[in-house]
Amino acid sequence: MTVHRDDLGDKMGMWLFIFTELLLFGMLFVVYAVYRSMHPEAFKLGGDELDVVMGTINTIILLLSSMTVAMSISAIQKGNKKLALTLLTITLIIAVVFLVNKYFEWGAKFEYGFNPGAPELLELGHGTILFFGLYFIMTGIHALHILIGIGLFIYVFWQIRKDKIHQTDYVWLENTGLYWHLVDLIWIFLFPLFYLIH
Amino acid sequence: MSEEKHHIVSYRTQVFVLLALLVLTGISVAITQLEMGPMNTLAAMLIAGIKATIVLAWFMHLKFESRFFAFMVSAVVVLFLLVLLVTFFDYSYR
Amino acid sequence: MSEANNAHNVSYLEYKGQYKGLLAWIFSTDHKRIGLLYLYTMLFFFSVAAILGLLMKTQLIAPGYTIMGPQTYNSLFTLHGIIMIFIIVVPGLPAVFGNFFLPIMIGAKDVAFPKLNLLSWWFYIIGILIVLTSQFMGDGPPDTGWTFYAPYSFQTPTNVLPAVFGAFVMGFSSILTGINFVVTIHRMRAPGMTWFKMPLFPWTLYGTAWIQILATPVIGITLLLIVAERLIGIGIFDPALGGDPILYQHLFWIYSHPAVYIMILPGMGAISEIIPVFSRKTIFGYKAMVLSTMAIAFVGYFVWGHHMFTSGMSGRALYAFSFLTFLVAIPSAIKVFNWVSTMHQGSLHMQTPFYWAVSFIFVFMIGGLTGLVLGSLATNVHVHDTHFVVAHFHFIVFGGTGFAFMAAIHYWFPKMFGRMYDMSWANLGWGIFFIGFNTLYLPMFYLGIMGMPRRYYDYLPDFHGGNIVSSLGAWVMVSGIVIIFANLIRSARHGEKTSDKNPWGGKTLEWQVDTPPTLENFEEIPTIVKGPYDYED
Numbered sequence: 001m002t003v004h005r006d007d008l009g010d011k012m013g014m015w016l017f018i019f020t021e022l023l024l025f026g027m028l029f030v031v032y033a034v035y036r037s038m039h040p041e042a043f044k045l046g047g048d049e050l051d052v053v054m055g056t057i058n059t060i061i062l063l064l065s066s067m068t069v070a071m072s073i074s075a076i077q078k079g080n081k082k083l084a085l086t087l088l089t090i091t092l093i094i095a096v097v098f099l100v101n102k103y104f105e106w107g108a109k110f111e112y113g114f115n116p117g118a119p120e121l122l123e124l125g126h127g128t129i130l131f132f133g134l135y136f137i138m139t140g141i142h143a144l145h146i147l148i149g150i151g152l153f154i155y156v157f158w159q160i161r162k163d164k165i166h167q168t169d170y171v172w173l174e175n176t177g178l179y180w181h182l183v184d185l186i187w188i189f190l191f192p193l194f195y196l197i198h
Numbered sequence: 199m200s201e202e203k204h205h206i207v208s209y210r211t212q213v214f215v216l217l218a219l220l221v222l223t224g225i226s227v228a229i230t231q232l233e234m235g236p237m238n239t240l241a242a243m244l245i246a247g248i249k250a251t252i253v254l255a256w257f258m259h260l261k262f263e264s265r266f267f268a269f270m271v272s273a274v275v276v277l278f279l280l281v282l283l284v285t286f287f288d289y290s291y292r
Numbered sequence: 293m294s295e296a297n298n299a300h301n302v303s304y305l306e307y308k309g310q311y312k313g314l315l316a317w318i319f320s321t322d323h324k325r326i327g328l329l330y331l332y333t334m335l336f337f338f339s340v341a342a343i344l345g346l347l348m349k350t351q352l353i354a355p356g357y358t359i360m361g362p363q364t365y366n367s368l369f370t371l372h373g374i375i376m377i378f379i380i381v382v383p384g385l386p387a388v389f390g391n392f393f394l395p396i397m398i399g400a401k402d403v404a405f406p407k408l409n410l411l412s413w414w415f416y417i418i419g420i421l422i423v424l425t426s427q428f429m430g431d432g433p434p435d436t437g438w439t440f441y442a443p444y445s446f447q448t449p450t451n452v453l454p455a456v457f458g459a460f461v462m463g464f465s466s467i468l469t470g471i472n473f474v475v476t477i478h479r480m481r482a483p484g485m486t487w488f489k490m491p492l493f494p495w496t497l498y499g500t501a502w503i504q505i506l507a508t509p510v511i512g513i514t515l516l517l518i519v520a521e522r523l524i525g526i527g528i529f530d531p532a533l534g535g536d537p538i539l540y541q542h543l544f545w546i547y548s549h550p551a552v553y554i555m556i557l558p559g560m561g562a563i564s565e566i567i568p569v570f571s572r573k574t575i576f577g578y579k580a581m582v583l584s585t586m587a588i589a590f591v592g593y594f595v596w597g598h599h600m601f602t603s604g605m606s607g608r609a610l611y612a613f614s615f616l617t618f619l620v621a622i623p624s625a626i627k628v629f630n631w632v633s634t635m636h637q638g639s640l641h642m643q644t645p646f647y648w649a650v651s652f653i654f655v656f657m658i659g660g661l662t663g664l665v666l667g668s669l670a671t672n673v674h675v676h677d678t679h680f681v682v683a684h685f686h687f688i689v690f691g692g693t694g695f696a697f698m699a700a701i702h703y704w705f706p707k708m709f710g711r712m713y714d715m716s717w718a719n720l721g722w723g724i725f726f727i728g729f730n731t732l733y734l735p736m737f738y739l740g741i742m743g744m745p746r747r748y749y750d751y752l753p754d755f756h757g758g759n760i761v762s763s764l765g766a767w768v769m770v771s772g773i774v775i776i777f778a779n780l781i782r783s784a785r786h787g788e789k790t791s792d793k794n795p796w797g798g799k800t801l802e803w804q805v806d807t808p809p810t811l812e813n814f815e816e817i818p819t820i821v822k823g824p825y826d827y828e829d
Contacts, residue, residue, distance in 0.1 A: 009404050009479040015267060016471040016505050019274050024509040026278045027543060031517075031528060033282065034289050034539055052227065059223055067216040070207065070257045077206045116524045126527075126534025133526040133533075137517070181258045188249045192242035196230040277506065277593065284594055284612065285542055291606035 007171050014175040018182050021145075025186050028138050032193060035130045042127020046135070047197035049114065051105060055195035058101050059187065065094035066184045069153075069177045076160070079167040085160055091180070092153045095146055102143050106136070135194055142190060145183050152176045205262040215256045222249050299811040303710060307811045321406035322811060327392030328708070329413050334380050334388065335777070337420070341375035342770060344368050349732070349766035352759050355751055365749030366435035367450075371427065373438030374455060378462050379420055381693045382551055385558035386469055386504075387416075389700050390497045392708060394473060396802045397494050399482025399820065401812040404475040408468050416465040423458030426451040437747060439548075442529035442540035446521035453522055456515040463508045463515075466554070470504025473497050482801075484820035488582070491800045491824035492575065495582050496561030499589040503550045503557075507593070511547035514540070538603050545596035553592040555689060557585060559696030560627055563649050566703050567631050569798045570646035571638025574825040577630040584623035591620040601672045610669055617667035624660055628653060644718045645796070648699030651726055655695060659688030662737065677747075680740025683733045691729070698722075701780065706795050710808040711787035713779050721775035728769025735762040800824050 036043045072087035106115075113120025114132045121129055156176050159165040165173050226245045230238050255261040260268045299307070304324045311319050317329060348368050351358045360368070391409065395402050403409050427433045432450045434440075445452050477498050481490065518540075520526040527533030529540040568575045575581060597605060597613030605613075631653060640646070662684040665671045675681065706712050735758040740746075744755045751759065794803040805813055 004401075006404065006479055009475050011263075012267075012478060013405060013408075013471050013475045015270065016474055017467075019270075019505055020467050020509045022274060023278065023506055024513050026281075027510050027513045027546070030282050030285055031539065031543070034285065034536070035528075035534075037286075037289060038536075039534070056223070056227055060220060063216060063219045063223065066253060066257050067212050070212050070215075071209055074206055074209060074212070116520075116526045122533075129527045129533045130535065133528055137520060137526060137528075141516075178258055181253055184257075185250050185253055188253070189243075189246050192226055192230065192246055196226060196242050197239065198230065274506065280594065281546060284597075284609075285546075287612050288538070288542070288597070288605040288609035291608040292604075 010171045010175065011178075014178050018178060021182055021186075025138075025141070028134070028141070029189065029193075032134050032138070035127070035134065039127025039130060042125060043131050044197050046128055046131030047194060049109075049112075050135070050195050051108070052195050054101060054105055055191055058098055059191045061094045062098060062184050062187050065091045065098075066181050068094070069180050073170065073173055073177050076165065076167060076170045076173055081160060081163075081166070084173075085157060088153060088157050088160070092150060092157070095150050095153065099143060099146055099150075102139065106139075109136075138190060139194075142183070142186055145186070149176075149180050149183055152179060205259075207256065207259070207262075211256065215252060218252060219249055222252075300815050302810060303806065303808040304811050305710070305808055319410070321402075321410050323391050323395055323402050323406065323409060324708075324809060326409050326413055327388050327390075330383060330387035330391065330416070333417070333420070334383070335781075337375050337379045339777070341372050341380065342773060344372040344375075346766055346770055348372065349763040351749055352751070353763040354759070355753055355756060357750075360749065362749045363432075363435060366437075366747070367433040369747055370434050370437050370455075374423060374459065376689075377438050377551075378423075378459050379416075381555045381689055382462075382466060383416060383469075384555055384693055385562060385697055385700060386473065386497055386500055386554075387412075387465075388697075389493070389562065389704060390469070390473060390500075390558060393704065393802050394476060394494055394497055395480070396805060396809060396813050397491050397800055398477065398480060398485060399801055399814065399818050400476065400480040401814065401817075403472045404479055405468075405472050409472055412465045412468040412472070415461055415468065419458045419460075419462030419465065421458070422454050422461060426454040426458070429454070439544060440515075440518060441544075442518070442521065442535075442537045443531065445518055446530065453519060456518050460512055460515045460519075463512045466504045466508045470501040470508070473501035474505065477501075482817050482820050488579070489820055489823045492564035492578070492581055492585075493558065493561035496557040496564075496585050499585045500554050500557045503554050503589055503592070507547045507550035507554070510543060511551075514543040514547065517543070538600070538605065541600050541603055542596070545599045546593075549596040549599065550589075550592050552689065553588055555693045556696075557588065559652075559693045559700075560585070560624075562696050562700040562703070563631060563652055564627075565798075565800065566645050566649045566699055567634050568825040568827065569703075569796050570641045570643065570649070571635045572641070572797070572827050573634055573638035574823075574827050575630065576633035576636075577626075578823070578825075580626055581630055584626045587623040588620060591616065591623070595620050598667050598672075601669060602676045614667055614669050618664070621660065621664060621667070628657060628660075641796075643796075644715055644722065645699050645703035647719065647722050648695055648702060651722070652692070652695040652699060655687050655691030655729070659684060659686075659691050663688065675740050677745055678740035679736040679744045679746055682746050683736035683740060686733045686736075691733075698776070703796065704802070705780065705783070706790055706792065707802055707807050707809070709784045709787070710789060710791060711783055711785075712790050712795070713783035713787055717775060717779040721772050721779060723772075725769055725772025725776060728765050728767070728772050731765025732762050732769050733765070735759075735765075799826050 068087045068091045072084045072091065075084035075087060109115060109132070115121065116133050116136060121132060153176065156165060156173050159172060222245050226242055229241050229245070232238075234241070254271060260271065304322055307322075309316060309320070317325055320326065347359070348365065351360050351365055391403070429451050434448070434450045434452045434455045436445045436448060436450070436452060440452065440456060477490070477494060517526070517528055521529055525533070527535050529535045529537055531537060564575055564581060595613060595617045597609055598617045601610060601613070662680070666675065666681065666684060702713070702718060739755050739758045739762070742755065744751050791807050793805065793807050796803070801818065804818070
């Protein structure tokens with residue numbers, strides 16, 4: 001039996017999967033839009049509680065990681081295995097840093113009782129409860145996707161090392177890159193909607 | 199064997215794309231410091247939309263793929279926006 | 293590889309790969325075996341859910357407590373709905389006949405991602421197992437209905453969590469199947485098979501696959517939000533915390549309405565395959581059938597609010613959804629006209645698949661026309677949440693997808709199993725089933741208009757007469773089902789063997805390959821020159 005190989009088909013499949021993620025997060029944005037339209041002031045006050053500096057740093061490093069993974073694909077296409085591995089490692093480190101930042105951000109919110117179910121939050125009114133409910137759900141699911149991305153990077157790194165991914169067969173790297181850019185895309189919208197409303 | 203020619207994006211281009219994205223991020227942060235009411239959200243979303251388009255076109259390679267991919271992405275975005283619009287037929291008019 | 297066991301010599305049923313016995317099935321990446329795995333799973337769970345339905349109808353044969361109380365009744369209709377919707381009709385024809393026949397009908401050896409295809413089935417099974425745990429754990433089976441409406445779904449102590457999480461996992465099965473089919477159709481059509489030379493069943497699978505991809509994530513996130521409500525009190529649907537329960541309904545139906553098009557489109561595709569063959573005439577209006585498929589898939593995204601007319605939406609939303617609902621009926625009507633026009637002046641071959649196809653049109657029309665009563669705002673207020681709705685959706689889903697599934701299995705059976713079923717028993721089963729089906733569901737329209745609510749274990753004495761007729765109909769219908777299933781199951785194992793490639797005189801590619809097909813379907817991928825259904829000789 002001949003092994004069927006179709007790189008374009010694989011890419012198409014990945015894009016279709018990306019569409020599912022766009023719809024998944026998209027519906028969360030719909031929920032956000034509905035509740036923000038109902039509680040504009042509370043959402044503004046909620047945004048004030050978030051750390052713009054931290055959010056901006058996370059935005060910058062995530063964009064940087066998109067570049068590094070895109071570059072790693074160019075490197076593999078040019079046959080430069082070492083550079084590809086280096087760029088992938090940087091991408092991976094940034095992903096971990098993002099999660100560490102997120103951990104500290106969330107920690108601070110928990111300390112002040114902004115987490116869902118906290119008695120302090122329940123005192124603050126419907127709009128604020130909804131704002132923080134959405135904040136934790138949306139950044140939480142986003143963070144889960146970063147975690148999955150880290151897993152993918154580790155796998156792809158290992159495959160490049162073993163020369164299973166190389167100059168004439170790099171679909172796995174390309175598709176992982178697409179996944180990572182999706183994670184970046186979601187953050188591009190999450191960031192202003194939560195951190196930049198004052 | 200992959201039959202299509204692989205377009206390789208230069209490192210230079212990718213750095214410029216990042217710079218563009220960083221500049222837009224900076225504008226986004228700065229512009230939302232000003233008090234413009236509903237225009238704030240509009241401005242922030244517009245800039246986010248431009249950043250997203252740049253990521254899709256260069257990092258996600260849509261600019262260099264068959265037009266079909268870009269068409270599909272646009273169609274999905276349109277579908278999503280229509281769902282959002284129809285949902286607000288309820289919420290805006292209660 | 294030995295002569296006797298290579299991919300082109302031996303039927304897919306006999307082929308020996310690296311696994312033996314049961315493992316050779318549950319680890320097989322052969323699209324045909326995967327189709328059968330879905331079929332067998334569905335056969336089992338359909339029987340379970342049908343029995344639940346029968347128990348419900350038995351409870352309703354008289355007012356008051358007959359065989360069960362309200363809590364049990366509520367758990368029964370919940371499980372009946374969950375099984376029928378998520379385990380039977382949503383996977384439905386795509387999972388069984390799509391998997392089995394899509395590659396063959398477009399001239400391919402398998403789907404684009406065979407391993408992902410197997411994973412789809414595994415997600416399906418794991419999802420089912422998780423849902424089943426909800427029935428047996430401490431706090432009792434869920435009693436929310438398959439719709440899990442907020443706020444009750446996060447307030448009830450019953451086991452909602454495993455039920456919604458199981459449904460969430462099953463969603464991945466649907467998504468992966470959708471991705472597989474879109475890529476397969478784009479990339480693996482045989483040389484010469486242009487888009488408009490592709491038969492109509494693959495076209496409907498294509499439209500359906502897009503809905504699977506773009507709508508399923510919506511129910512995914514909605515169910516996750518219910519989990520978040522139950523576990524951490526997130527507040528998004530809880531009015532006490534500022535949430536809007538109607539937003540839950542929006543999110544739920546934004547998936548669940550397109551989902552009904554996942555259910556019906558491939559059914560319509562199967563009917564479009566069968567009618568030309570048994571009329572010895574090409575399909576009337578092939579392009580219109582394609583365009584109406586795409587139109588239904590697209591417009592179907594924007595009608596979800598018609599499930600919510602009495603929930604408290606704005607006036608503007610009411611008008612918009614009602615208008616769009618009437619719009620989406622048009623492409624379906626076009627299909628009915630075209631099927632009838634195909635039969636007109638055709639040479640009709642009165643055999644089992646054709647009986648199912650024609651009766652499909654009858655029940656589908658009743659379902660569709662009563663949908664207009666529901667889509668119209670003023671009448672909706674009167675019949676919402678009554679048995680009128682129950683009748684409507686059973687006609688359109690059971691009558692629609694169910695009859696189409698029966699038509700498809702009786703059409704494609706010889707090709708799938710290399711055996712023929714007993715036609716007399718099949719026709720008898722069909723007849724008894726058809727009488728029972730109508731006796732069961734037609735009275736419900738009347739009962740609903742008269743005011744009998746749905747999802748209640750009891751009713752006013754005024755409704756007793758109609759309920760007696762309906763419940764007796766249930767028993768007749770189930771007798772029909774027993775005959776049909778017994779015939780098919782017996783025949784799959786002991787039926788008259790056949791290697792006739794084309795018992796019905798069909799023109800599509802599956803009738804040119806071996807009966808049953810070999811592992812890779814084609815010795816050599818054909819080159820296509822003609823359109824499908826070419827009966828012009």
